Amino acid sequence: MEKYKRLLKQYITTKDESALYKADRFSKDSLQNNISPDEIVQIHIESLTSLYPNLPEHVMLSFNFLLETMIAYGVAHKEFQALREKQMELKSEIEVAANLQKSLMDTKVPEVEGIEVGAISVPSRQMNGDYYQFLKDRNGNLSVTIADIIGKGMPAALSMSMIKYALNSxxxxxxxxxxxxxxLNRIVEQNVSSEMFITMFYGFYDTNHNKFHYSSAGHEPGFLYSQETNQFTEINAKGIALGIKSPAKYESNSVKLEKGDMAILLTDGVTECRCGDQFIDRKEVLNKIQEFKHLPAQEIVQKVYKHFEQIQDFDLKDDFTLILVRRKH
Structure with a gap:
C-alpha cells in the first residue's frame, strides 16, 4: 500500500508520466500476486484518504459504489477465467482426439479385381462420429465396415482405434x-462406457461368387441397386447396437451382385439431411445416385455429397458418410 500511496502522491503533485509507468508495473506485479481488482480499489481508497483525509462525502460514496462494483466484477471475472481454462482444456482434448481420429480414418480403398468402390466421409464439426474401413484378405475378398459412434471427443476416438485393430485381427x-x-459387441460392451454405443454395418464381398454377405448392429439400412431392373431395394439385418448388452444375436444375410449392381452403405447423416426445417425423403438419396450412376463410384459419392451440402446451405447438421461397392464385370 505504501508503494501505491507514494506513486499516487507523486502523480497528483507532479503530473509526471513516469509515475503512470510505475503504476503500470504495480498493476502487473499485483496480477502476478493474485491481487483482485476490488483489492486494488480498496488500496486506492485507503491511500487517497490517507493523503486527503477531508474528502467530500459524495466522493467517498462514489468510492464505496466503485468498490462494490469491482467486488462483483472480480467474482464474475474469476468465474470467466475458470470457464475459459476449461474451454481451453476441452479444445486441446478435441484437437488431440481429432488428430488421432484423422490418422485412424486414413483408410485406403484397396484395389479389388472386378469391383469398384467409392467412399466419402465428412464431419459436421471438428470431430467425426462416423467411421469406415476397408480390408482386403489374402484371397482378394473385400470387407467393408461403416459405423456411427454415439459419443464425442477422446473416448470416441479411442473407440475407433479399438474397433480398427479388432477388425484388423x-x-x-x-x-x-x-x-x-x-x-466386436463383446469388446465394446466390456471396454467402452455404458453412455456410449456404436451402430455398425459390416459387409463382406466374396469375389469368387460375387456375393455380398452382411450384418447390422442397429445401423442405418443400406440399399442394393439392380442394373437389370433399375431398382433399389433395402438391405438390412437384425441386431442391436454394439455395447448395449452382451451376449447379443446378429443376423447374417447375403445377396448376389450381378454386373453393374451396387451395394450402398451410409450413415443417418445422409438420410437425415435437412432442407430448411424438413428432413429429406430417403428416396432423394437414391434419386441422386440414380442420376449419377453412369459415373465412376468415387465421383458418384462426391456428387451426391455436394448436392446435399448445397441444399443445407453448406452447413451439415450431422456427419455424412456414403460408400458404394459396384460390380464391374
Whole structure:
C-alpha cells in the first residue's frame, strides 16, 4: 500500500508520466500476486484518504459504489477465467482426439479385381462420429465396415482405434459377418462406457461368387441397386447396437451382385439431411445416385455429397458418410 500511496502522491503533485509507468508495473506485479481488482480499489481508497483525509462525502460514496462494483466484477471475472481454462482444456482434448481420429480414418480403398468402390466421409464439426474401413484378405475378398459412434471427443476416438485393430485381427479368419459383430459387441460392451454405443454395418464381398454377405448392429439400412431392373431395394439385418448388452444375436444375410449392381452403405447423416426445417425423403438419396450412376463410384459419392451440402446451405447438421461397392464385370 505504501508503494501505491507514494506513486499516487507523486502523480497528483507532479503530473509526471513516469509515475503512470510505475503504476503500470504495480498493476502487473499485483496480477502476478493474485491481487483482485476490488483489492486494488480498496488500496486506492485507503491511500487517497490517507493523503486527503477531508474528502467530500459524495466522493467517498462514489468510492464505496466503485468498490462494490469491482467486488462483483472480480467474482464474475474469476468465474470467466475458470470457464475459459476449461474451454481451453476441452479444445486441446478435441484437437488431440481429432488428430488421432484423422490418422485412424486414413483408410485406403484397396484395389479389388472386378469391383469398384467409392467412399466419402465428412464431419459436421471438428470431430467425426462416423467411421469406415476397408480390408482386403489374402484371397482378394473385400470387407467393408461403416459405423456411427454415439459419443464425442477422446473416448470416441479411442473407440475407433479399438474397433480398427479388432477388425484388423479378425478379417482374415473367414468369419461370418454376424460372428464379427458378436466379437466386436463383446469388446465394446466390456471396454467402452455404458453412455456410449456404436451402430455398425459390416459387409463382406466374396469375389469368387460375387456375393455380398452382411450384418447390422442397429445401423442405418443400406440399399442394393439392380442394373437389370433399375431398382433399389433395402438391405438390412437384425441386431442391436454394439455395447448395449452382451451376449447379443446378429443376423447374417447375403445377396448376389450381378454386373453393374451396387451395394450402398451410409450413415443417418445422409438420410437425415435437412432442407430448411424438413428432413429429406430417403428416396432423394437414391434419386441422386440414380442420376449419377453412369459415373465412376468415387465421383458418384462426391456428387451426391455436394448436392446435399448445397441444399443445407453448406452447413451439415450431422456427419455424412456414403460408400458404394459396384460390380464391374
Amino acid at each position: 479378425l478379417h482374415d479368419q473367414r468369419s461370418q459377418p454376424s460372428e464379427i459383430l458378436d466379437v
